[in-house]
Structure formats: C-alpha cells, structure tokens
Amino acid sequence: MTNKIRIGLVGYGNIGKGVELALEEFPDMEGIAVFTRRNPEDLDSKLKAISLDHILDYQEDLDVLILCGGSATDLPGQGPALAKHFSTIDSYDNHNQIPEYFETMDQSAKAGKNISIISVGWDPGLFSLNRAVFESILPAGETYTFWGKGLSQGHSDAIRRIDGVKFGVQYTIPVETALEEVRSGSNPTLSTREKHKRVCYVVAEAGSDQNLIEETIKTMPDYFEPYDTTVHFIDEKTFKEEHQKMPHGGFVIRTATSATGNKQKAEFQLELESNAEFTSSILVAYARAAYKFKKDGKSGALSVLDVPPAYLSPKSAAQLRKELL
C-alpha cells in the first residue's frame, strides 16, 4: 500500500516516455503502469505494460491517468471514454476545438465523478496562464506570444519529404527586431510571419541538387514561402552531433500603460533543451492538482486557468506561505 499519488500512462510515444522519466523527479508520485494499443511486450518501459483493452480492471489502482496521445486522432476518442472512469490529464492542443473538447470532457468527467484537466503543457498551458494573469492585472495593454528558438516537427517533416533530402530539421526563431519593438511598448501590429523566421539544416543525398532543394523549401506554400527562411547544408556528422535534440521555448510579453501614462511590462520566457520532457513534467505536476481536486470532492473538466498554483506543489499551503510568499 502506497501513500503516493498513483499514475497510469496511456500511450508511450515521446510524451509517454517523458512522463515516465519525469516521474523520477516527483517523489510523492508513482508510475504504476503504461496502457497501450500495441502489443504490451513490445514496449521498452520500466513500468508494467498493459493492453489498453484491460484498463478498466485498474480503476482501484490508479489515482490519475495521464493521456499521452495526440490531439488529432487519440484524444478526441480516448479522452471522453476514459474520463468516465478515471481522473485524467491531457495536452489537447487543437486550439479551435478546445471549447468543444472541454464540453465533452466535462460531461464525461462529471458522469464519472472525476476530474479532467485538459490542454496542459506550455502552449496551451503555462503560456495561457501568463496571458490570463497579465491581461487581468494590466488591462490597458497588448499581449504578444513568440515561439522559439525551437524545433518544429511539422516543418522538419515537410523538409524530409523533399527528394534528395537525407536528414533535415527546421527551427522557428523569433525575429529579434520584432521582440525589441514589442518590448519597447510601442504596441506594434505583428503577424505570426513578422514575428518568426525559419532556419533549416539539411543533409543532402550524394549527387542531389542543393539549389533545387533550397528553392523547393523556400517556395513551399504556407510552411516556408511567407517566412524569412534560411537553408544551411551540413554534413551528416554535424547533423548527428548538433541537431538531435528537440529544443523549444518562447516568450509571452505584455506591455501596458497605467492610468497616468506610465509604461509597465511583464514577460514570461521559456528556454528548453527538451520540449517533450518539459511538457511531460508539466503534465505530472497537473496530475497532482487533479488528485487534490478529486480529494476535495470536485468533478468535471478544468483547464490550467482553473488551478490554484498551490495545487501544483507537493508542499502544504502553510509551507508554501512560509517559504515562497
């Protein structure tokens, strides 16, 4: 019998693996099992691997499920089905569909008397939290979000589909002059394209036409054509040494004016060597919050905007007041 918060993982991709690792840094929490649609024997996890078909047998053994699947195909079905039986955390990030997903999750979670915290991560997630706090405390201003420097999986995939490309990655990078303009408090109107540039590192196949590859990248509609795009050709050794990580980060900046005309600026920054590991760590901290809400007798869906900061911490409210206020 454990006093730890007992966590089940659903799915074992980048995020599932990240959650398993992150749990090592949360001593009050314990990974119990990974549930998978694959053959459980194929999973290289230290946790017990169990077929997702049998998950309902584990209701008494788990406090919170962390849903590690993707927003496109996994979560829309899995989320509402599992929220009827377990408290859940997910990183649903299909922005336009969030209100609808929330309603579905809310109904399921309430039916099962569970808590489901949706869209947890850093954007949506911590960035949303900062946008909400910033606009609430500084009403007369503008909020800006920049992403990067970070590896974009979708854009890297697009490069790799081009003929003659052996390996390729794309980094989204904030435009420094746009950042400075925002920080100056001049409240510029900036599109996503004006705030970010795209830098690509490509290993070409022997004998391929590098000019053609570069041209194909730079003229790719939506992905690269509207952006200031740079393409660097590098050798395979450099690629493997320098471009295997998944860094990311970004900025939320609000500049505002007080009623007497004073300029006030609040800024939140992330700089991450591993995007997936950071998202995973956030998911685990919010699983702790879900556990506390459930103990309070609450049920239904929540977002990060509904979670008091103290609920993320293993410390008591009194300890937090003493140490952090």
Place this chain on the structure above:
Amino acid sequence: MTNKIRIGLVGYGNIGKGVELALEEFPDMEGIAVFTRRNPEDLDSKLKAISLDHILDYQEDLDVLILCGGSATDLPGQGPALAKHFSTIDSYDNHNQIPEYFETMDQSAKAGKNISIISVGWDPGLFSLNRAVFESILPAGETYTFWGKGLSQGHSDAIRRIDGVKFGVQYTIPVETALEEVRSGSNPTLSTREKHKRVCYVVAEAGSDQNLIEETIKTMPDYFEPYDTTVHFIDEKTFKEEHQKMPHGGFVIRTATSATGNKQKAEFQLELESNAEFTSSILVAYARAAYKFKKDGKSGALSVLDVPPAYLSPKSAAQLRKELL
C-alpha cells in the same frame, strides 16, 4: 443599483491613490469610498472620503475592501479588525510574520464569513506565484530572485538623512554577471549582496563636502557597506527631470535539469515605470478574485497561491478557454 464590484479603499497614501487610478482601467469594478483616519475633508480624492470610524455603516454598500496601509503599523491591527466585517485585500509584506498574520486574518475572515487575500502585490505576490509554479513543474533545479532596476524607498530615505544632502535617490540594480551566471544553468550560490548593486543620485547642499557625503553613504552598515555602491552627484534640475518616478522590476529565474540531463529554464520579468501603480493594479485584480470566492460561499484567508488565474479575469471561464488556451 450597480452590477459592478463595489470597492472601498482604506488609506490614501501611494497605494490608495494608485488603486483609485487603477480602478479606471477595470470597467467591471467601481470605487465607492475612501476611508481615512485623517480629516476626510483633507483628502484630494474623487471618491467620497469618509472617516474610518464610520466604516461599519457601509457593510451593505461594499463588496471588497482594499487595505492600502503599510505592514509595519497599519495592517496588523486594521486587517483582523476589518476582516470580521468585510472581504479584504492587502499587500502585507513583512515576510517573517506572514504565517502569523495569515492565521489571524483567517480567524477573523471565517468569523465574518468573508474572504481575505493577503500579501498581494508583486513580491510577495506575482513573484511568489511564479516561484511556486516553477518549482512544482521543474522539481530538480534552483530558483533565483533578483530585484531592480528599482528605486528603494528605505535606502533613499537613508541617504536623505545625511547632513548636506538636499535630494537623493537610490536604485537597486541586478548585477549583470550574476544574472548571466544564473541563466547559464550553473546553479551558483549567490547572496543578495552578490546579486545586486546600489547606485545613488545625490543633490548636495551648497557648500557641503561631497567626499564626506559619499564616504558616509558607502560605509553605512547594512544599507550600503556590504554592497558595490556608486554615488553620483547631480544638480537639482537633473534630479527633478530624471529621478521623480518610482521605477521597479525584477526577475524570477529557475534553471533545472530533466531526468535525462537536459537543461530547462523558466523566467519571469517585470519592468515597471511605476511600482506603486503596478502594485495597486494587482490589488484591484485580486479584489475581483475575492468577490468571486465570496460568491462561491467560501470564507477565510487566502494568498495568491490559492487563487486560480481565471478568478482574476472579468471574462467567463468559457471565454477565457476560447481566447487564451
């Protein structure tokens, strides 16, 4: 009859004046009256000024009181006395006494079925919030707080008490090399003294000994002696043009390591032309949260760590999810 959140101010110093101004930027909230221990006729406020002796006559007219007094002498008495009759917000910032003040406020607020959110501002306050979130989501790391560039009222007062000083201000400034060392992720051990330097601007009386003034400042125990202190003598015109504002700001930085050794960094920054106006604006936003907690039927003392971000906003939960997630 108003549908706005009705705010009473207690005290009319820098913060009280700031709250009156900040309320202009919160269209869902309304300042009703200022309560003062002075002669109400002496107050230069657009709001109705009323003797603090009569505040209990206004229980039906106010939703939340913002206590604008100081932590040394005003709040320890006023807070618990008023929390029995009104929901309150205060900026109590005597760090060592916060646990005891919280308990006293909690008893009073519960007795009166009110909500009291204590120690609201930016430190304690928003900085505490970020420290709590950062250490919860990145457990294996270190958190650093830097203050400045900012005007320190206490240090400026100390300068002005020196013989021969006509005007004087002191700015606390983060040491750039210390900031960079922290951001590098090297987890240095740094005292407050090592993280900050002190820069003073002084207007000397005609005929006074500037060398003696500079020496007196730099050797003042606790205030300046332990710090890298610079003293600039300027003329009165420059002083009045460039040193009348109360800028402040600072940084909360957490550097951490994931279970696989990746470096992760989160940072929160403030840069404020008016410290008092920013603190006032935060107090007003948390008054909105106190109003919501009270409507929920809750009572007792809370800190910023207990407040969900959504409670600070005038927007509905659904609108926030749609716009900010």
